[in-house]
């Protein structure tokens with residue numbers, strides 16, 4: 001299948017590598033790139049999608065441009081009759097989510113979202129363990145994201161640190177949130193309760209750099225996700241499944257899974273673009289369809305509207321440290337409690 005990429009720098013560089021790999025393996029033909037900037041890629045590049053399409057006729061478009069550009073680019077790709085793989089956050093409002101879902105349905109096209117951990121073998125193994133009852137009754141899904149990020153993180157792109165497009169749950173730890181929503185089986189629901197506590201430790205950004213969310217839905221285990229980019233030390237992000245027969249710890253970035261402290265074997269991962277291509281060719285189900293990002297998009301929308309108070313924090317060279325947050329984000333995931341419930345001093 002003929003595939004074009006929109007946005008080749010930043011995270012797009014990973015898509016370039018993947019497309020070259022798939023081209024080498026004969027799975028896809030990487031026809032060209034669309035970017036508003038000059039890019040250094042071994043395929044033709046164009047300033048917009050219609051001019052690329054007029055010459056190269058793609059069948060699939062991968063979109064890895066800033067979040068606020070996704071809606072228009074996805075609609076543009078649909079107008080050209082292309083299926084889409086769009087990076088997370090796919091869309092920034094539930095209205096856009098409904099519009100794009102309806103547009104795909106109307107044209108008989110599909111939209112996969114760049115939640116690559118949904119293709120990980122560890123995810124499939126964890127789902128089957130939960131489904132088989134091996135963990136007993138599930139009382140909650142917790143997740144913790146804890147990274148150190150320096151000033152350069154916010155200087156790399158115009159939209160970085162901007163509320164409405166960025167924020168820890170919307171961008172760097174979007175996977176933690178989405179994974180927790182999936183494991184609680186609420187990902188497609190719109191009837192969810194969302195409690196948010198958002199904070200920022202830098203006065204140069206409007207989005208949160210430290211956050212906690214609880215998502216609840218009738219008949220489903222609660223979800224608590226706690227995140228920070230103001231840690232003293234980074235930790236690989238974790239998702240905890242609390243069950244009556246035990247606990248699972250999932251390191252989604254590393255494709256690692258432990259249950260009751262035992263390391264579990266995991267099947268091979270599925271690449272999202274290969275899966276989308278096979279979906280078209282053989283009907284294989286999509287692993288990360290847009291429909292599964294409904295609850296995530298509701299949380300994203302609320303993150304864009306919730307107050308983000310500034311916290312007093314410590315500057316250490318080119319980073320900002322929130323004392324105590326390292327332990328608090330992990331405790332929130334373990335105890336299924338929000339910052340304020342943990343009485344950590346900065347919760348509301």
Ligand SMILES: NC(=O)c1ccc[n+]([C@@H]2O[C@H](COP(=O)([O-])OP(=O)(O)OC[C@H]3O[C@@H](n4cnc5c(N)ncnc54)[C@H](O)[C@@H]3O)[C@@H](O)[C@H]2O)c1
Pocket residue numbers: 006007008009010011012034035036037064065066067069087088089114115116156157158171
């Ligand atoms: N799946 C993941 O693990 C993961 C990781 C990092 C980023 N992302 C997501 O990937 C997307 C891109 O993030 P980034 O940090 O690479 O962004 P970025 O700001 O670095 O932009 C990426 C590219 O898009 C180009 N671009 C900007 N506006 C454009 C437009 N209107 N049309 C065409 N090209 C345009 C830029 O010139 C750049 O080459 C975001 O949605 C981000 O959240 C996903």
